[in-house]
Amino acid sequence: MRFDDQFLLGLANLWRMKLRMILTTLGVTIGIGALTSMVSFGIGMQKNVTDAMRENDLFTSLTVTAQEVDIESAMEGNIEAVVESFKDSIPLLLDEDALKKIENIDGVEIAFPEIVFPVKVRMGDEEAQTTLRALPAAMGQFKPLNELLYGNFFTSDTASAIIINLRVLKDLKKVVKNPANPTKISLEDSARGVRTIPADSILGKNVEIITSVIDVNKIMQNPLRQFMTSTKTPFREAVTPFHVAGILKEPSDFSENRFMSGVIVPIKSAEKIPQLGFSSVWDLLSKTGESEGGYSALYVRVKKTQDLDRVQEKIEEMGYGTFSILEQLDEIKKGFIILDTALGTVGAIALVVAALGIINTMVMSILERTREIGIMKAIGGSENEIKGIFFFEAGAIGLIGGIFGLILGWIVTRIANVVANYYIIQQGGPHVDLFYMPVWLLLGAIAFSIVVSLLAGLYPAMRAAHIDPIEALRHD
DSSP: OOHHHHHHHHHHHHHHTHHHHHHHHHHHHHHHHHHHHHHHHHHHHHHHHHHHHHHTTGGGEEEEESSOOOHHHHHTTOHHHHHHHHHTOOOOOOSHHHHHHHHTSTTEEEEEEOEEEEEEEEETTEEEEEEEEEEOGGGGGSTTTTSOSEEOOOSOTTOOEEEEEHHHHHHHHOEEEOTTOTTEEEEEETTTEEEEEEGGGTTTOEEEEEEEEEOHHHHHHSOHHHHHHSSOOSEEEEEEEEEEEEEEOOOSSGGGGGGOOSEEEEHHHHHTSOOOSOOSTHHHHOSGGGSTTOOSEEEEEESSGGGHHHHHHHHHHTTOEEEOGGGGHHHHHHHHHHHHHHHHHHHHHHHHHHHHHHHHHHHHHHHHTHHHHHHHHHTTOOHHHHHHHHHHHHHHHHHHHHHHHHHHHHHHHHHHHHHHHHHHHHTTOOOOOOOOOOHHHHHHHHHHHHHHHHHHTHHHHHHHHTOOHHHHHHOO
16 A cells, blocks of 8 residues: 555545544644643743843853852852851952953953942932942943933943932832823822923932941040940931932843842942942952952953853952852753743643543544454555554644644733733733743644654554454454
8 A cells, every 4th residue: 555545545534533533633732732832931931031131141240259159058048158168268359450450351341349338319308218339331331221211321430420210219209100101200299299290300300319427526526435325326427419310210020130229320429429338248248348448349241151151260260259140040941941841741731631532533433444444454455554544643633733732822822921911011010921932842842742643543553453354344
């Protein structure tokens, strides 16, 4: 029997039992639809996270500390292990000389000290507590700093300009973004109610940065013993004036939080702001805070992701500790693999149920076509040819079910994405594609559907091939 004869015979057999074939194929369609929609959700989540990290250049940046920090223990909250790791290490000084050496490493695009400290922001009669971050003007060309909500990033490291987060404006003046007109914002005033004003009216306004400093005069006038027994403190407020140059949007995902402080000021201007001795959390994890003229940590950005490992190795050879999110990427991928496997398993269960339907359909077909099978064997049909006919029928069910399953999965994911984004946007978040179907998933789903269907047709095909032609011809 030629292959085209097997093909036409199998097609005719499927057409002859249309209703049964449609119901069986529908089971495969639902199974593939469930499988692809669930796996595409896991892939979509992974793509959103990794793309957001890549777009915000988290794969091209690293933090340099004066000594090696046990990041894994720190992330697990094991502070004792972190402290213990410091006891046997002698930290180097992160100073201007170290900064210049790191800047001169081939592949480094920009490097600067991490300067973050708590401040109060005053605008008019309103005050809000937040954190201040100092950045060089060159950082304005990178995401997310090149996508300000309003205004422009400062162009000089010594400017008296400030970039203020929309969240801080909400704390200061109860500002809410006006979705009906993005060029305007709504101000909620207790006396005047809600009023809409142009967004750029905030730009250029004077802002005061208030920090706490030690008042030497109070200490000289009052012995330390008196401060310990009184309610007075040896601190005073220092005020530094700035003007608003831009308004920073609130972060839409965790990767944008890297530079999302309440206010951002030029790095040289920040050095002139009076403050207490420590500037960031790295001061609490290192000993260099005791060394005058040293930085607690440095931020380093490389030109390309491929440069990161080499630059990181060079810095570690200098004796400094480093940390980059790229080191955690493998762990992140492992987490998503587990998620994809769990989601795929749920979808595969539906496909297994569909496979049982294929077995049932084809076994019933054998019982109905026993005499027909006997005639084919009596006129010279071999066992392999009989198997081929039933394998073709099973494969055709898998192919058709796989194609329609992909269509069903795509429809389900589109509906789910619209519904999910409706609630996300209602909460003030951005539109995101929660599902992603790469080509390998589409082709893999169809191939998987065909393989499962062929495996399901294995027993019926073998049963049909082993039918005794004499007994089959006697079958009524």
